[in-house]
Amino acid sequence: xxxxxxxxxxxxxxxxxxxxxxxxxxxxxxxxxxxxxxxxxxxxxxxxxxxxxxxxxxxxxxxxxxxxxxxxxxxxxxxxxxxxxxxxxxxxxxxxxxxxxxxxxxxxxxxxxxxxxxxxxxxxxxxxxxxxxxxxxxxxxxxxxxxxxxxxxxxxxxxxxxxxxxxxxxx
Numbered sequence: 001x002x003x004x005x006x007x008x009x010x011x012x013x014x015x016x017x018x019x020x021x022x023x024x025x026x027x028x029x030x031x032x033x034x035x036x037x038x039x040x041x042x043x044x045x046x047x048x049x050x051x052x053x054x055x056x057x058x059x060x061x062x063x064x065x066x067x068x069x070x071x072x073x074x075x076x077x078x079x080x081x082x083x084x085x086x087x088x089x090x091x092x093x094x095x096x097x098x099x100x101x102x103x104x105x106x107x108x109x110x111x112x113x114x115x116x117x118x119x120x121x122x123x124x125x126x127x128x129x130x131x132x133x134x135x136x137x138x139x140x141x142x143x144x145x146x147x148x149x150x151x152x153x154x155x156x157x158x159x160x161x162x163x164x165x166x167x168x169x170x171x
Contacts, residue, residue: 025041032077035070043066046058079163
């Protein structure tokens with residue numbers, strides 16, 4: 001009984017972290033603050049994966065999104081000095097159409113969830129899942145895995161060359 005209350009407590013904490021972080025990422029005007037709040041949201045999602053028993057998804061969320069994408073975004077913000085110090089307006093006056101579009105998306109999703117027959121979740125041994133995934137990545141899917149790594153390497157080299165300054169060039 002107390003385990004259910006503990007799970008509910010942690011779910012509320014993680015859901016609050018996701019909601020507050022995502023709202024802050026959209027509504028704040030400082031780009032650096034928005035990126036940091038996006039990190040809070042990504043950590044909250046990783047915690048939910050962990051609560052659901054998705055240990056591999058938790059690790060990927062933290063390593064790829066928080067450790068990779070978010071750090072890359074922070075570097076880009078800091079490399080472009082003009083965006084770091086400036087506060088940019090991220091809001092506009094189109095609240096009406098945005099609200100209508102949100103309702104058009106939200107209502108069918110709510111109806112679909114209410115009519116869905118959700119069964120129980122079966123727990124799988126984490127070690128078995130990760131071993132099977134590793135075997136697939138290094139045997140059956142080794143070519144797409146290597147192509148994706150080369151693509152990411154090319155993107156990183158391109159980003160470095162793109163931000164490189166010419167000697168003698170000033171801001």
